[in-house]
Amino acid sequence: MVPLFDLREQHEALGEELNAAFQRVFTSGRYILGGEVEAFEQSMADYLGVRHAIGVSSGTDALLLALMALDIGPGDEVLCPAFTFFATAGSVARLGATPVWVDVCPVCYNIDVQAAEAKVRPQTKAIMPVHLFGQAADMDSVQTLADRYNLAVVEDAAQAVGAKYRGKAVGGIGDFGALSFFPTKNLGAFGDAGMLLTNEDVLVVKARQLRVHGMEPKYFHAMVGGNFRIDSLQAALLAAKLPHLDTYTAKRRENADYYTDTLRQHPRIAVAKPEDCCCPIAQPSHPVEGEAAIILPVAYPHNEHVWNQYTIRVRGKGQRQALRDFLADRKVGAEIYYPLSLDKQACFKDTSKGNFGLDTSHILADEVLSIPIFPELGEARRTEVAEAILAFLG
Ligand SMILES: *Cc1c(COP(=O)(O)O)cnc(C)c1O
Secondary structure: EEEEOHHHHHHHHHHHHHHHHHHHHHHHOOOOOOOHHHHHHHHHHHHHOOOEEEEOOOOOHHHHHHHHHHOOOOEEEEEEOOOOOOHHHHHHHOOOOOOOOOOOOOOOOOOOOHHHHOOOOOOOOEOOOHHHHHOOHHHHHHHHHHHHHHOOEEEOOOOOOOOOOOEEEEOOOOOOEEOOOOOOOOOOOOOOOOEEEEEEEHHHHHHHHHHOOOOOOOOOEEEOOEEEOEHHHHHHHHHHHHHHHHHHHHHHHHHHHHHHHOOOEEEEEOOHHHHHOOOOOOOOOOOOOOOOOOOOOOOOEEEOOOOOOEEEEOOOOOOHHHHHHHHHHHOOEEEEEOOOOOOHHHHHHHOOOOOOOOOHHHHHHHHHHEEEEOOOOHHHHHHHHHHHHHHHHH
C-alpha cells in the first residue's frame, strides 16, 4: 500500500518544534497577524531572496490580493493557462475581469508564451504564469512579452515554493507571486494559509492595506479590501517547518530521479524531450512522442524543479483509467491533476475568452496522472509504485 500523500510522518518527526511553536502562540494571546507572522514573513523573504513577503489566508487569496492591488477589474483581460488549478483563473473572474485561455506546453506543462502573444488585446492587463507541479515557467519569455505589451506579471507559485528559474526563486520574478501553504503543497500548514511576494515597495504597501479591508489608519477605509489575514498559529508552525524545506525538496527530487531512471528502462516509456518544449531552449514545435505508452516529466537544467507532483502522461484511449484502476487494485495512490481544462469548466462557459488553440491542454487533461512523490515516501514504497507501473505495461 502506498498513499498518494501522507503528512503524519513529517509532522511526527517535528513534534517538539511544532509543539514549541504552538505553546508560544498559546501563551502569547495573539492569534492573528502579530510578531509570529512578521517573523515568518521575514524568514520567507530571506529564504527566497524576495524583498517583501505578506502572509495571507490562502494561496487563492494571495492571487486575488495581487490582482486587486493591480486594479484588475471589469473590462480587463488576463492571460491564464487553460491547464492549471482552478484558483488561477477563479481569482480573475471573481474581480469581474475575464480570463483568456492560453495553451500550455506538452513537455514542461506551463504556459506557452508564444501562444499567449497571439491572444494579447488592448484590454489585456496581466499574464499569470503558473509554475505547475513545481517547475518554473519560462519567465524570460513571460517578462519579454509583458514588457512589450505593458502587462503585469502575477506568478502562481502555489506548487513551487523554493523552485528556481535561472537561479531566481519563483514568485519573486514578476510584479507579484503567490504561494500556497495548503497541507499538500511542499511547505504545508495545518490548515489554509498562503503568501504574497513582491519586490515593489509601492505595491507592497497597497497589498498590506488590502489584506485588512483596505484599512489605514484603523477604521478608515480609502479602498475596499478583504480579510486576507493569516493566523499567528499557522505562521508559527510554518516557521518551524521552513528550516526543513530544503531537505523535503531534496527527497522529492530523489524520488523523481528514481522514477525517471527506473521507468525509462522500459521500451514503451520515454522521457519528455526538452527539444519539444515551448521554451526557447528549443524549437516551439509540439510533436507527440513516437510509440511511447507513458511519457515521463523532465526537469530542465536551468530550473530547480521542486516536484510538488511527478506527473506522467499515459497515452492511448482509456489507458490512463486502466492504469489508475490497476494502481488502485494494488492500493497505490494516484490522482489526476487536472481532469478538465479550465476552458471547459461550466462556470466559465459564458465569461471566458480565448477558446481556441488549446489542443495540448485538452490532451493533457486526458492523459496526466500524478503518482506518490512526498518526501517521506522512501525506497520501499517508491519501488512498489514503479514496479506496479512496469507490471501494468507487462
Ligand atoms: C493550491 C493552488 C492554488 C490555491 O492555493 P490555496 O492555498 O489552496 O488557496 C492556486 N494555484 C495553484 C496552481 C495551486 O496548486
